[in-house]
Amino acid sequence: MEHLMEQTLEKITKLDEKVDRIENKLDSVF
Numbered sequence: 001m002e003h004l005m006e007q008t009l010e011k012i013t014k015l016d017e018k019v020d021r022i023e024n025k026l027d028s029v030f
Helices: 002-029
Strands: none
Touching: none
């Protein structure tokens, strides 16, 4: 169970980083 939580947290963190990069790109376009 703990292992699953760690994996999920990692995925969420990676998603957050992707969203941050996308937002930065959008910011530079507008």
